[in-house]
Amino acid sequence: MCALFCRAENPHLVEIYKQFKGPAFEILGISLDKPGKKDNWTKAIEQDGLKWPQVSDLNGWQNNAAQLYGIQAIPQNYLISPEGKIVGINLKGEQLADKLRELTR
Template sequence: MKKLLLLIALIPSLLFSQTKEELIAQVKANPKDVNSIRLIQKVGGYYPDYQELAGLFKQLDKKVRKTNDGKLFERYLDALKNTMPGKKSPSITQLDLNGEPYALSDLKGKYVLIDFWASWCPPCREENPKLVKTYAEFKDKNFEILGVSFDREFDAWAKAVKDDNLTWKHVSDLQGWNNSAGQAYGVKAIPQNILVDPEGKVVARNLHGEDLNNKLREILK
């Protein structure tokens, strides 16, 4: 019975799931529909590309772009643009697990991976063991991780950090998806990360697993 209920719950997502190409085609076919903004958001997914999303947004009717949804999406695009490689990383100051303010600037002089995650996010928790191995390899080579949690409950956040053995620095404002750092960096899906150099400039976005390790081996010679 439980399996049947799970299947029934999955049917809508299976029926209505769309490929990226289908989403883009739907956006282009409906430039006067405000719902196309949400479709553009889906196009970005975990790996948003500013140029791609901005290009699709510009194809929408001007009236759609001037709606409240359109203005909010423009802010999101600005955040993506402002965190492209080569850009100065936006500041982050939130409370750590001890309730003390901690800032990204406290790690200036090191390469820093800003890791956006949450205790309730299964893909994030699956990613954590890989990050633990990465940290073990590079933590003594001028590299640090700053975990930024999208949790709302302190206890759940703290437990996940302990359970997953995440020994790097962690901060959060406990505002969930409204996390101020997440908004500044244009994070609409997690896990996501931003790699920042010792001067605070963005190096890359969303490097995971061996892609991240290879990049770190390249720059931490």
């Protein structure tokens, strides 16, 4: 169930990535898949057309990147300015696109 829910935002992210990718916008995908699930993870990346960097150590919620960034729910996202300031949290779909348009004016 979580895999489908977690991936539901991917079509929006793919479109946003196409529109905004550049020096000031990048996406980093952090997978919380568990050991033995690498094939599922890599298939999802391919099926959903995710072109941005993806990381996972296949340690589920104990994933080093998730621990480093304080990921406590999925999907979860942070919009970080080029200066390193958090300018948005958990923005999805059109809300994320609107914020990116605002920041790139």
